Amino acid sequence: MHMPPGRRSLIAIPAHNEAATIRDVVGRVRAHLPDCDLLVVNDGSSDDTAAMLIDSGAVVAEHICNIGYSRAIQTAMLYAARAGYDRLITLDADGQHDPEQVRALLAEFDAEQLDVLIGSRYVRSRTYAGVPFGRRIGMQLFSALVGMTAGRRIYDTTSGLKVIGRRAFEPLTQWHFIDFHAEALVYLMRLGFRVGEFPVTVVERRHGRSMYSTISLLKYPLKTLLMLLLGVIQADLTRRRAS
Amino acid sequence: MTPAGVLAGALTGFVLLIWVINLIRNGRLYVGYGVIFVFGTLAAIAVLVIPRLLETVSSLSVALVPVPSLSIGAIVIMLFLLVYVFTQITVLSNRVMHLTQELAIRGAQRQSHAHPETGEPR
Numbered sequence: 001m002h003m004p005p006g007r008r009s010l011i012a013i014p015a016h017n018e019a020a021t022i023r024d025v026v027g028r029v030r031a032h033l034p035d036c037d038l039l040v041v042n043d044g045s046s047d048d049t050a051a052m053l054i055d056s057g058a059v060v061a062e063h064i065c066n067i068g069y070s071r072a073i074q075t076a077m078l079y080a081a082r083a084g085y086d087r088l089i090t091l092d093a094d095g096q097h098d099p100e101q102v103r104a105l106l107a108e109f110d111a112e113q114l115d116v117l118i119g120s121r122y123v124r125s126r127t128y129a130g131v132p133f134g135r136r137i138g139m140q141l142f143s144a145l146v147g148m149t150a151g152r153r154i155y156d157t158t159s160g161l162k163v164i165g166r167r168a169f170e171p172l173t174q175w176h177f178i179d180f181h182a183e184a185l186v187y188l189m190r191l192g193f194r195v196g197e198f199p200v201t202v203v204e205r206r207h208g209r210s211m212y213s214t215i216s217l218l219k220y221p222l223k224t225l226l227m228l229l230l231g232v233i234q235a236d237l238t239r240r241r242a243s
Numbered sequence: 244m245t246p247a248g249v250l251a252g253a254l255t256g257f258v259l260l261i262w263v264i265n266l267i268r269n270g271r272l273y274v275g276y277g278v279i280f281v282f283g284t285l286a287a288i289a290v291l292v293i294p295r296l297l298e299t300v301s302s303l304s305v306a307l308v309p310v311p312s313l314s315i316g317a318i319v320i321m322l323f324l325l326v327y328v329f330t331q332i333t334v335l336s337n338r339v340m341h342l343t344q345e346l347a348i349r350g351a352q353r354q355s356h357a358h359p360e361t362g363e364p365r
Binding site: 037039041059060061062063064065067071074075078079082083175176178219222223226227230233234 | 264267268270274275277278281282339340343344346347348350351352354355
């Protein structure tokens, strides 16, 4: 399966303290997707991530301090927009996503003419089997809320594997989001952008820590809920102003 | 608390709520700070408008911290000031974030021009 000619794609990997895996992830991306350019956004890592990226074959956008996942994605999007890329593909730096699956995602993205395509762990089974109870409740809640507010249910709102089309770069860099999860999807869908899901498999992270600490796990649902509701208001105001 | 006091408290809460929500929407108050004010204010309004809850909280708070009712006014003023301080922190932090992003993008652009085989747009 080959990339359609003339469509330029940028793979973006936001990384924070991922020294153990980043070189391997970059190597696998370059091996499986040689026709895509690669940008790693090193989000103020305090470990050897920066050193591991030297001569890795990736362009590195170096955040001088840690400003968070969503800002790292926005940095990649701004870079992609300025360099004229048509699609941005985001992958996690912990090696959970298999770059081999990106080809199928891109094919679906083009075939369905989408603005955002999410590599989804749950769209096929539509259950959250194996997910810890607390997280499962949160995922079901936000999936249902996206369905209620945007008219289409998204089963994996927290996936880090996404294909984002050029048309969506502007709205996603003009407003602020928490982690580009449910709140960003609702915002885009309310603005009339086409968002889809495509089944992928992921492997459990073997190194490093999740970006969610215990306190942030308690605050995350409240923050996302608030931003989701504000996203609805903001999108409706934007549409009204535009019309 | 008298009905007039409950009404004044609830109205003050709603004003704070609308102000905070608008600040978050405009990106002038970080959602991580804002969420504490929003849900804290909602909880305070709930205590004010549900008589049994107000009774319980009043009896508990008076037993623990016997303060004159006028101090509520001081707390409200401090709350508004606190929101203002957090908006200033957010504004500064937003500037640092934009600067960080801009520096990172320019650095990446320099690399892609220096080594077109790794990152130059195809």
